[in-house]
Amino acid sequence: MFLHEKYEAVIGLEVHAQLATNSKLFCGDSTAFGAAPNTHISPVTMGHPGTLPKTNRKAVEYAIRLGLACGCAIEKNNYFARKNYFYPDLPKGYQISQHTTPICKGGHITIKTNGGERQVQLNRIHMEEDAGKSIHDLDDDFTCIDLNRAGTPLVEIVTEPDLFSADEAWQYVTEIRKLVRWIGICDGNMEEGSLRCDANVSIRLKGETKLGTKVEVKNLNSIRNVKKAIEYEIERMIQLVESGGTVQQQTRSFDASNDTTFAIRDKEEANDYRYFPDPDLAPFHLTDGHINDIRNALPALPNELIKKYRSAFGLNEYDAGQLCDEKETAVFFEAVIGHTNQHKAAANWILGPVRQYLNEKNMQLADLALDPSLFAALIQLVEEGKVNFSVASSKILPLLISENTSPLEIAERENLLQVSNANELETWVNDALASMPDKVAEYRKGKKGLIGLFVGEVKKRSKGKADPKIVTYLLEEKLK
Known part of the structure; x- marks a missing residue:
């Protein structure tokens, strides 16, 4: 406990939400979940030479919808960039994303904490395509690739380093999932991969303003795992620093079987991705009228x-x-x-x-x-x-x-209307009191709480039809 009082955690989250469009971000391939492997693909998804991508208009609308719901500034002049990095499950060998012009800038998500409500500040929301899926446990000698998900439209919601505990991160992801479902842009099913989270975690001594070295925990696929992974990382970093070690910037993964994380690679720097504007995709411009139409349609x-x-x-x-x-x-x-x-x-x-x-x-x-x-x-x-x-x-x-x-x-x-006829009610009241003379005697000696027992007995005899207010009045009069 003493060690934890010396340090504070600083956390930034990157939540990837799969947009609920019928087709992929740059082609007409289906985005439906659960199809046989490699059936929702086409020459565009496969990255064949000579194919040209085309931007999904509905995906852009959904991204704007989320940005407006979060109070973001909407970027009117947008373009997509190629993010060059080895993706074994993206046939093109690069990912199409937004780099210098995220479609949404700033904004916030309101969470509830022990100290009351507060706003978690967002850095950006940008659009990008998803990668496919690498499957390692179907074949002993090979990794199997399913490209159905490759090219599926995503928004990446990036916070500032503005969360300070695993509980706050849990609250934040809970609110994000509720929001994307509420405005109809994502089903939020983390078990199907529709919502995934990467957590950037660092620690520093309380009172310091400089951020510590961060570690990114990738692909957390449940809100529970987000909380558990961050808790483990905070504890691991504190123990490492206290024992004289140094936190290394790296990418880690979470093992849900024992609630621990493990290193998978050293963390890349932004310049390792060699971003440049995609020459096959025309920039797109958003008008004030289009943005206002989407704003007015928000629930x-x-x-x-x-x-x-x-x-x-x-x-x-x-x-x-x-x-x-x-x-x-x-x-x-x-x-x-x-x-x-x-x-x-x-x-x-x-x-x-x-x-x-x-x-x-x-x-x-x-x-x-x-x-x-x-x-x-x-x-x-x-x-x-x-x-x-x-x-x-x-x-x-x-x-x-x-x-x-x-x-x-x-x-x-069904003969369920409440009876308020005094004669009929009086019969039930008399019968109820006559059936328990010992309780009547106790009531008259001061055990006034027994009135509920008498009311219940009348209710049973009337099969629920006796008006309880009138019954209580009649009982109190007869028991005086």
């Missing part, structure tokens, strides 16, 4: 909605955050409150019974055929006291989902 972002739900609807921070955790949940909530002003009740229903139903059925909200107006009508039935919450959530909601019909009709048909 309301999670942080905006959280503030709205808290200020306008009186929701607490946790519930507002849960509603905005996935876009489908927020969209459904917005649709429901279009039919009712019971905002808190709608949030409670969605985060309670609806979420429980989805978990039990192993379903997603997008798969649920639940009409927002009918769901709002069910909420209204409960608020008006026509059915109680327990009956509505356990009996009416499943029927509403399967039948998609009026909740009032369901309640009437």
Whole structure:
């Protein structure tokens, strides 16, 4: 603990997000996941002489969409460069990327820390093509190459060295994944390689301003691995420096089987890549009108909605955050409150019974055929006291989902409407009290908490139809 108090970590992350286009960045080959190896390829992907790449317009739009969501400045004059480096799984022998003109500059991502919210500053977001996949465990003597992924469009989201713990990095990648899904540019499936992270980690004595020697941990394919790899590297560097060693700039990989990292090569410098403008790709210019059209088409972002739900609807921070955790949940909530002003009740229903139903059925909200107006009508039935919450959530909601019909009709048909008739309620109350005379005696001696037991007994005898407010009043009157 003493060693950790002497040092601070400084972390920069590079997150690669695969853009959700149907075709690759510079040709019409499919980007669909899971195809047989080397089937989504063409002469352009294979780098055959005489072929010419053409920029995917939708990929450019998606990159702008992300930049606007992050508050970046959008570069209007763009070109692609060749990054010359030995890629065994890119047949051209170079990668097409952006170098001096990243399409998005600056910007930030807001994360929550123990000290509250803060903005992690971005350096840039640029576009590039992905490499293929090298497979080392199919053949004992050879590495197998699958080029399906080669040429797939990526954006690389590069932070400043502005993260200071593994927990902050975990929060940051979580927010990035939520954002790219929210604005519809990437599915965020790290297990399929749609989102990958490289972590640049260094340490320095607290109070120093100069950055220490950094180590890059490549291709972290889960948020857990991002956190574990950074934790290990911080600990490794501190132990190395304290024992008199020197941190070497290098590229490392993460072993998820034991949560450690290992060196794979010395780190290249930027000039090793020998960037130059790609002569086969024309520069492209973005107009203000095009950028504004993309800006106007952006959905309301999670942080905006959280503030709205808290200020306008009186929701607490946790519930507002849960509603905005996935876009489908927020969209459904917005649709429901279009039919009712019971905002808190709608949030409670969605985060309670609806979420429980989805978990039990192993379903997603997008798969649920639940009409927002009918769901709002069910909420209204409960608020008006026509059915109680327990009956509505356990009996009416499943029927509403399967039948998609009026909740009032369901309640009437199933004899589930709440009874407020005094004579009928009094019968149930008398029967309940008569069935437990010893508890009645205890109540009258001061054990007032037993009122809940009596209410529960009436509820059981009425099969959930007794109005609990009137029942409680009747019980208290009879027990005086």
